[in-house]
Amino acid sequence: MSITAYQHNMTSTAVQYCFPEDNSSCIKEVRTGTGNIFLFILLSCISVCTVFLNLLVIISISHFKQLHTPTNLLILSLAVADILVGLVVMPVNIMGLINNCWYFGNMACIAVIVINYFSMASSLCSVMFIAIDRYIAVNDPLNYSIKITVCKTSVFIISGWFLFLLYIFIFLNFNGHLLPSQIMVICHGECVIYVKYPWITVDLIVIFVTPCSIILILYSFIFNVARRQSIAVRSVINSTSNRRRARVSFTSETKAAKTLGIVICVYLACWIPFYLSSLLVENIYSFSVLWTVLAWLVYINSFMNPLIYAIFYPWFRASAKNILTCRIFQSSSSRLNMFQENF
Incomplete structure (x- = not known):
């Protein structure tokens, strides 16, 4: 039209x-009215909480030396990606819900689109790397510290981010969103995402099917290993000297398996509706009702991630308490013990 x-x-x-x-x-x-105002307030609270929780994760892992581990580095990577969603993507979309006009020009539109895709892709990259990390930790715990180091993990994170960023630029270029002169606009004052149908399939495979398949396969291995360990624990449970060690090992690996299972369920629940609908709709544009509902379902995943990965762990509660009480400004606070409880 x-x-x-x-x-x-x-x-x-x-x-x-x-x-x-x-x-x-x-x-x-x-858009005005009581219902719209309530919706804007709710979404704004989600945005603020997303930034706040992920900021706590970033400060905790960055400040306390005891938390400088490969696994926590991956959680830090996930928090950085998720805080971009709460800091940039959510506020921009809230403004779009209040007023559908885009007043900031084509360059700002491109920047927001790139940040949107990059934050989602890097979040997924971190989730996939965490699954790989947990698989190695459960499957080969004796050699884990040799195979997985902070340096190697940093290289994997940077490489993963670079590859996803390269894919995003290729994706946006072929869909006419990379240069201001290429952007398809029906009218002046819109920031619209138009995706050509062949690229919907490509994006589905690259961003959703492949990573999710890897995560599900690895989790199935983790579940089987945890089950074998539970059998091993029962076989040595009568030994007094090994009882506590076996129980601690079993509890740790079971917690890792359960946590990853929760992450997978939440991730799939947030992303499956978006990608299923994208196969049925050729153009998904920024201010349609369908796009708004499905996009916010994906954004909420960034709000849930710090809850799943961090709040469930005692070290995060301890570090958050030290941050909120300003103890991190004391001398030598970076060397405080975050593992006073059994992790």
Whole structure:
């Protein structure tokens, strides 16, 4: 539908434009009312909480030396990706829900789109690396410290981010979103994501099917190893000298398996509806009801991640307490013991 035909269908007395002086301006729609105000407040709270929780994770792992481990480095990577969602992606989309006009130009639109895709892709990359890390830790615990180091983990994180960033630029370039001159716009004042149908399939395979398959396969191995360990624990449980060690080992690995299982379930619940619908709709644009609901379901995953990965662990509760009480500003606070409880 052309912009002229679209404007003709609107009630003449209620028509407002994003840029009144521009004949090609989009029609302005400002959403008010009690229900909309409640929705904006709710989404704003989710955005603030996403930033706050992920910031706690970032400060905790960065500040306390005891938390400088390969696994926590992956959690830090996940928190950085998720905080971008709460800091940039969510506020921009909230503004879009309040007022559908985009006033910041094509360059800012491109930047927001890149940050949007990059934060989602890097979050997924971190989740996949965490699954790999947990698989090695459970399957080969004796050699884990040799195979997985902080340096190697850093290289994997940087490499993963670079590859996903390269894919994002290729994806946006072929869909006409990389350069201001390439951006497809129906009217002046919109920031729209149009995806060509072949690239929907490519994106589905690269961003969803392949990583999820890897995560599910690794988790199935972790579950089997945990089950074998439970059998081994029962076989040595009568030995007084080995009883506590066996129970601690079994509890640790079981917790890792359960935590990863929760992550997978939440991740799939947030992402499956979006990708299933993307196969049925050729163009998903920023201010449609369908896009809004499905996109926010994905964004909420960034709010849930710090809860799943961090709040369930005693070390995070201990570090958060030290941060919120400002103990981190004391001398030698970085060497405080975060593992006073059994982890």
